[in-house]
Structure formats: C-alpha cells, structure tokens
Amino acid sequence: MDIIEQYIIQRELKPGDALPTEAQLCTDLGVSRSSVREAIRQLQALDIVAVHQGRGTFVSNMSLRPLVKSMVMRASLGTDSFTSLREVVAIRQVLDLGLARMIVSAMAGTHHDELHELTGAMVEKAVKQEDFADEDIAFHRGLLTSVGNQLVEQLTSAMWIIHMAVIPDLPAGDRDSMVETAQAHKAMLDAAEAGDVEGYEQAVDAHYAPLLRTLADLPTDEESGSQV
Numbered sequence: 001m002d003i004i005e006q007y008i009i010q011r012e013l014k015p016g017d018a019l020p021t022e023a024q025l026c027t028d029l030g031v032s033r034s035s036v037r038e039a040i041r042q043l044q045a046l047d048i049v050a051v052h053q054g055r056g057t058f059v060s061n062m063s064l065r066p067l068v069k070s071m072v073m074r075a076s077l078g079t080d081s082f083t084s085l086r087e088v089v090a091i092r093q094v095l096d097l098g099l100a101r102m103i104v105s106a107m108a109g110t111h112h113d114e115l116h117e118l119t120g121a122m123v124e125k126a127v128k129q130e131d132f133a134d135e136d137i138a139f140h141r142g143l144l145t146s147v148g149n150q151l152v153e154q155l156t157s158a159m160w161i162i163h164m165a166v167i168p169d170l171p172a173g174d175r176d177s178m179v180e181t182a183q184a185h186k187a188m189l190d191a192a193e194a195g196d197v198e199g200y201e202q203a204v205d206a207h208y209a210p211l212l213r214t215l216a217d218l219p220t221d222e223e224s225g226s227q228v
Contacts, residue, residue, distance in 0.1 A: 001039045001042055001043055003029050003031070003039075004019075004025070004029070004036075004039050004040070004043060004049075005043070005048070007019075007025075007028070007029065008048075008059055013059045014059060015058075015059050015060060015061045015062065016058060016059065016061075017058065017059045018056050018057070018058050018059075019049065019056070019057040019058065019059065021056065022036050022037065022040075040057055044060075045066065046066050047060050047061070047062055047063050047065050047066055048060055048062055063154060064154050064155060064157075064158040067158055068158045068161050068162060071088075071158075071162045072161070072162055072165045085163070085215065086215050088159060088162050088163050089163065089208065089211060089212070089215065091159055092156075092159045092160070092163065092208075093204070093205075093208050095152075095155070095156055095159065096140075096204045096207075096208075097201055097204055097205075099144070099147065099152065100197055100200050100201050100204065101197055102147050102149075103143050103144075103146060103147060103192055103200070104191065104192050104195055104196065104197045104200050105195075106146040106147055106148075107143075107146050107192040107193055108192070108193065108194070108195030109193070109195065110146075110193055111193060112142065112189070112193070114142065115139060115142045115143070115189050116186075116189065118135045118138055118139045118142070118185075119135075119139065119182070119185045119186040119189055120186075121135050122135045122136065122139070122182035122185055122186075123179065123182040123183060123186065125182070126175070126178035126179040126181065126182040126183075127175070127179060129175050129178060132178075132182065133164065136185070137157075137160050139185055139189075140156060140160070141153065141156075141157070143188070143189075143192065144156055177210035177213070177214070178210075180206070180209070180210050181207060181210050181211070183206075184203050184204075184206040184207035184209075185203075185207060187199070187202075187203035187206065188200055188203040188204060188207065190203075191203050
C-alpha cells in the first residue's frame with residue numbers, strides 16, 4: 001500500500017488518472033501480483049483508488065467516506081449515551097469558529113439572496129416547530145463555498161453526516177430553542193456580509209447554545225454506567 005501511495009504521489013497522479021495494469025505495477029514496484037491485488041483492495045476500501053471492471057484502476061477522489069463510516073460506527077457503539085454527539089458537536093463548533101475570519105473576509109460587502117432565503121425558511125419552520133435540517137446543511141455549504149477549500153467542505157459535510165447519524169435519540173427541542181438556532185444562522189450571515197468577525201463568532205456560539213444546553217442535561221457515560 002505504501003509503495004503504491006508513493007507511486008501516485010511521485011508521478012503526481014490526480015483523481016481520475018489511470019494506474020498501470022497489475023502486471024506493470026508488479027514490474028515497476030518489484031512485488032508479486034498477489035501483493036498488488038491486496039494493496040489495491042485495501043486502497044479501494046480507503047477510497048484512494050477506484051477499480052472499474054474492464055477498464056482498470058484509477059486514482060479516486062479520495063473522499064472522507066471511510067472516515068465517516070468509521071466514526072458513525074464508533075458513535076453507534078455508545079447507544080446509551082450522548083458522548084459521541086457531544087464530541088461531534090465540539091468539533092463542528094471548533095471548525096465554524098476557526099473558519100470565521102476566512103468566511104467573513106470572503107463574504108464582506110456581498111449579498112447572497114439564496115442564503116437569506118434559506119435563513120428565512122429556517123426561521124419560518126422553527127416557529128412552526130418543523131425540522132429544518134435540509135436548510136441548515138445547505139446554508140453551511142453555501143458559506144463554505146465562498147472559502148473555496150474543498151477539503152474543508154468535505155470535512156464539514158462529514159461532521160454533519162456523523163452528527164445526523166447520532167442525533168435521532170436526542171430529545172426534540174422546544175419552539176424557543178429552535179427559533180433561537182434559526183435566528184443565529186441569520187445573524188451569522190448578516191455578520192459575514194457586514195465584515196464583522198466578532199459578530200460572526202458570537203452568532204456561531206449562539207447557533208450552538210441551544211444544542212449545548214440540551215446535551216448538558218443528558219447523562220454522561222459515567223452517569224449511565226452507574227445506573228446499570
């Protein structure tokens with residue numbers, strides 16, 4: 001695996017580029033065909049290469065899918081606690097705060113009708129206590145588009161997928177908390193377009209406040225274990 005990874009790096013292959021045939025790799029790398037096949041199988045599982053029957057092996061887009069799968073599995077092991085969700089929320093908050101200056105710098109002085117429509121829809125749904133998860137993720141993706149960092153977009157999306165995988169058992173939020181969260185998204189957008197980094201960071205904290213309050217009231221692993 002390491003040798004093939006170095007082969008890809010040294011030849012500066014990009015996603016979609018074809019790798020040599022198994023026979024050619026055996027010759028180039030000086031290893032057996034069984035070793036090449038096993039390495040390709042493992043690299044495929046990690047989404048580093050993609051194998052297309054009849055066409056060959058290609059460099060994959062190297063998504064974070066393996067990370068998502070492993071973290072969702074890790075989170076699923078703690079079905080009686082919300083520790084995994086707390087950890088994912090903490091990571092999401094760190095990412096949002098860490099990206100604040102980049103987002104505000106990119107969006108300062110601009111106006112994004114589509115994002116304002118999303119925040120408006122979120123507030124309307126929150127007032128009716130309707131779920132607005134689709135608008136939520138679309139909003140965050142819209143913010144990240146302005147940064148132009150594909151890895152950051154993938155990582156943030158991965159954290160969102162993991163978040164949604166472990167959140168179903170969370171008690172439903174009350175109307176005031178839902179409205180507070182929706183309005184915080186609008187405040188983030190307003191601050192970004194106004195070039196207000198501090199205001200954006202405050203809005204990010206306000207965005208997570210209702211969820212953090214809910215999580216604070218839930219039992220920890222230790223507390224759950226003591227009740228067994």
